[in-house]
Amino acid sequence: MAPKRKAPGGVAAGSPAAKEPQVFSGCRLVFWAHRHMAVTQQRAKQLGGVQQPAVAADTTHVICPPNLTAQQAADKLRGWSGPTREVAVGQGASVRLPEGVAFVTPDWVSRSIPKHHLLPEEQFLPPGLAPAPASPAAATQAAAGHDGAGTGGQQQQEQQEQQQPQQREHPTGADAEQHRDAAPAGPEPTSSTATVPFSSQQMWAAGQDAQQQDVLQGPAFCRVERRGSEFVAVQGAKPLQTVDKLRAYWFHTHTAGQEAPPTSPQPPKTSQLNGVCSHAIDKAVQGLIMWNEALESEEDVDKVPGLGPKSKVKVKEILAKGTSSRIAAAAADEQRKVLTTLLEVWGTGTASASRWYSLGVRTLDNLRSRTDLNLTEQQRVGLKYYDDLKQKIPRAEVAQTEKIVRETCFELIERWGGTADVERTYCSATGSYLRGKPQSSDVDILICLPPSLSHADCHDFLTEVYASSTTPFALNYFGNSQSFCRATRYWANTGVAEAARKYNAAANGFKISDRDMVPIYRPPAQRHHRRSRGGGGGSDSEGDAGAADGGTTVLEPAVACPDETTIFRELGLAYVPPHMRYFHDFF
DNA sequence: TCCACGGCCCATATTA
DNA sequence: TAATATGGGC
DNA sequence: GTGGA
Numbered sequence: 001m002a003p004k005r006k007a008p009g010g011v012a013a014g015s016p017a018a019k020e021p022q023v024f025s026g027c028r029l030v031f032w033a034h035r036h037m038a039v040t041q042q043r044a045k046q047l048g049g050v051q052q053p054a055v056a057a058d059t060t061h062v063i064c065p066p067n068l069t070a071q072q073a074a075d076k077l078r079g080w081s082g083p084t085r086e087v088a089v090g091q092g093a094s095v096r097l098p099e100g101v102a103f104v105t106p107d108w109v110s111r112s113i114p115k116h117h118l119l120p121e122e123q124f125l126p127p128g129l130a131p132a133p134a135s136p137a138a139a140t141q142a143a144a145g146h147d148g149a150g151t152g153g154q155q156q157q158e159q160q161e162q163q164q165p166q167q168r169e170h171p172t173g174a175d176a177e178q179h180r181d182a183a184p185a186g187p188e189p190t191s192s193t194a195t196v197p198f199s200s201q202q203m204w205a206a207g208q209d210a211q212q213q214d215v216l217q218g219p220a221f222c223r224v225e226r227r228g229s230e231f232v233a234v235q236g237a238k239p240l241q242t243v244d245k246l247r248a249y250w251f252h253t254h255t256a257g258q259e260a261p262p263t264s265p266q267p268p269k270t271s272q273l274n275g276v277c278s279h280a281i282d283k284a285v286q287g288l289i290m291w292n293e294a295l296e297s298e299e300d301v302d303k304v305p306g307l308g309p310k311s312k313v314k315v316k317e318i319l320a321k322g323t324s325s326r327i328a329a330a331a332a333d334e335q336r337k338v339l340t341t342l343l344e345v346w347g348t349g350t351a352s353a354s355r356w357y358s359l360g361v362r363t364l365d366n367l368r369s370r371t372d373l374n375l376t377e378q379q380r381v382g383l384k385y386y387d388d389l390k391q392k393i394p395r396a397e398v399a400q401t402e403k404i405v406r407e408t409c410f411e412l413i414e415r416w417g418g419t420a421d422v423e424r425t426y427c428s429a430t431g432s433y434l435r436g437k438p439q440s441s442d443v444d445i446l447i448c449l450p451p452s453l454s455h456a457d458c459h460d461f462l463t464e465v466y467a468s469s470t471t472p473f474a475l476n477y478f479g480n481s482q483s484f485c486r487a488t489r490y491w492a493n494t495g496v497a498e499a500a501r502k503y504n505a506a507a508n509g510f511k512i513s514d515r516d517m518v519p520i521y522r523p524p525a526q527r528h529h530r531r532s533r534g535g536g537g538g539s540d541s542e543g544d545a546g547a548a549d550g551g552t553t554v555l556e557p558a559v560a561c562p563d564e565t566t567i568f569r570e571l572g573l574a575y576v577p578p579h580m581r582y583f584h585d586f587f
Numbered sequence: 588t589c590c591a592c593g594g595c596c597c598a599t600a601t602t603a
Numbered sequence: 604t605a606a607t608a609t610g611g612g613c
Numbered sequence: 614g615t616g617g618a
Contacts, residue, residue: 250592276591276592276614276615277614277615278614279591279592279614279615280592280614280615280616281614283592283614283615283616284614284615306615307615308614308615308616309614309615310614310615311614311615346611346612347610347611347612348610348611349610349611349612350610351609351610351611352610352611374599374600376598376599376610376611377598377599378597378598378611378612379611431613442613444613477594477613478613482593482613485593485594486592486593486594487593488593489593489594490591490592490593492593493593494591511593511594512593512594513593513594513595514594514595514613515595588618589617589618590616590617590618591615591616591617592614592615592616594613595612595613596611596612596613597610597611597612598609598610598611599608599609599610599611600607600608600609600610601606601607601608601609602605602606602607602608603604603605603606603607
């Protein structure tokens with residue numbers, strides 16, 4: 001249920017504490033990352049940092065895009081005439097960086113804030129600028145939690161079209177060390193994983209340690225991850241490439257846009273708050289975020305991928321006037337404001353919000369006092385705890401909750417007699433906490449009981465129970481951010497026909513849910529109607545096997561994935577640890 | 588020009 | 604009353 | 614809103 005939130009003692013909610021430590025005082029910051037960095041920049045400046053437009057003699061830090069390449073850095077530094085130091089970034093390549101300037105990812109800013117002091121810059125080096133490993137000891141360092149063994153250098157081209165996993169035997173016991181990535185075994189430095197010999201006992205110990213050090217800071221860029229029954233240190237370039245690949249596929253940023261059409265004025269229309277357009281707009285925003293060059297002319301705008309005709313018009317207007325007429329229109333749009341508020345009530349979607357609006361509801365108090373609206377149970381709860389549910393939960397509190405649940409969970413397992421294979425239990429907070437967020441809006445705890453208990457009737461207190469064999473899928477589902485989840489499944493659906501064919505000659509994709517992964521056949525273009533789910537209706541004869549939405553056929557056999565890495569591997573993707581499963585937003 | 592844009596479970600409303 | 608459709612959360 | 618078929 002909804003966690004009860006108490007207002008933080010003392011400081012009134014919403015009013016930022018007046019006397020926050022000036023973490024960044026003395027820092028002169030250059031932001032190369034023109035992404036969704038407004039909040040980061042603002043916070044850094046609030047806390048004493050001075051922003052500079054470009055690298056200067058007194059610059060202390062450059063905040064870089066996490067996927068910055070050495071080449072991009074060199075381009076941006078062209079014109080720098082001060083003293084430099086040379087950094088070898090692997091593959092014989094090197095880059096000259098200004099002396100005395102630290103290059104860090106945005107995480108350095110966001111994670112230093114809760115710590116009230118500046119974290120060591122070297123732990124936040126963009127992988128592309130990390131020195132090449134000097135010795136084979138790098139893997140050991142990585143396992144020990146040090147950073148900086150990135151594989152910099154190599155271009156982040158997406159030329160690597162699907163290298164299919166050529167074999168797919170599953171790691172069973174003894175040979176559970178070879179599966180690195182889906183990438184071909186080449187001369188390329190395979191720095192992205194290193195197996196760590198952890199026992200399951202140490203696993204919990206490590207978890208506790210990590211928790212204590214980690215409560216405010218979140219996971220470090222390089223960390224130990226559980227993969228099925230083994231633990232691996234994960235870092236670096238391969239996961240980033242996978243993230244880029246999925247981003248490009250999901251947002252279609254791999255194709256260039258066309259000319260902007262003549263249509264210049266925007267119809268003011270009643271704006272829709274949600275719906276499929278949001279994907280298109282996300283796409284446009286992603287295109288802009290990823291565009292690492294200044295936009296100065298209309299021609300520049302035309303070069304940005306992911307922008308369609310309508311988005312281009314809007315961006316060009318902003319370029320010319322500094323703002324979009326749509327912004328003022330939206331601000332003045334009474335209906336929009338009301339709908340936005342109503343949508344914040346848990347249990348309320350666009351349909352209910354619009355219906356209420358048409359019935360005259362304008363405020364939450366209206367909603368409370370109306371008796372003719374037949375709110376659902378969820379909506380009543382959402383309304384009652386409206387303020388509570390808006391509060392965020394600090395990371396430390398999520399950790400406490402996790403601890404309590406975990407202790408209780410193990411007590412129950414003992415009571416149920418599941419001690420023989422207790423180490424195969426999974427009981428950890430997932431969701432935004434697992435992804436390292438400093439605060440969460442809810443606490444998601446995934447419990448997967450060990451095989452010896454999977455038959456037991458111990459479901460009473462849970463709404464859903466995951467069998468041991470479904471753990472990797474549950475983990476994958478709950479560990480992903482929403483957009484990453486969708487992108488992964490879209491990729492599985494439509495991007496890996498070849499791999500699916502190996503499972504079933506008729507297949508052209510996979511369907512991934514929170515419990516399994518199955519081959520499917522999707523007809524190329526589905527004309528007409530989308531059929532309701534559940535089938536039934538006798539009129540047109542169903543195909544034999546399970547027919548899902550719109551003619552998609554579910555095939556066999558299901559893909560056996562003993563751990564989460566296998567899911568990625570079967571999709572031809574390098575494993576991405578949870579804290580990297582974002583396309584943007586660093587907070 | 589038409590289509591899809593994740594996948595699935597639950598609660599409630601509507602229809603047969 | 605059962606089957607189906609719709610709205611919603613995650 | 615957008616790109617693919």
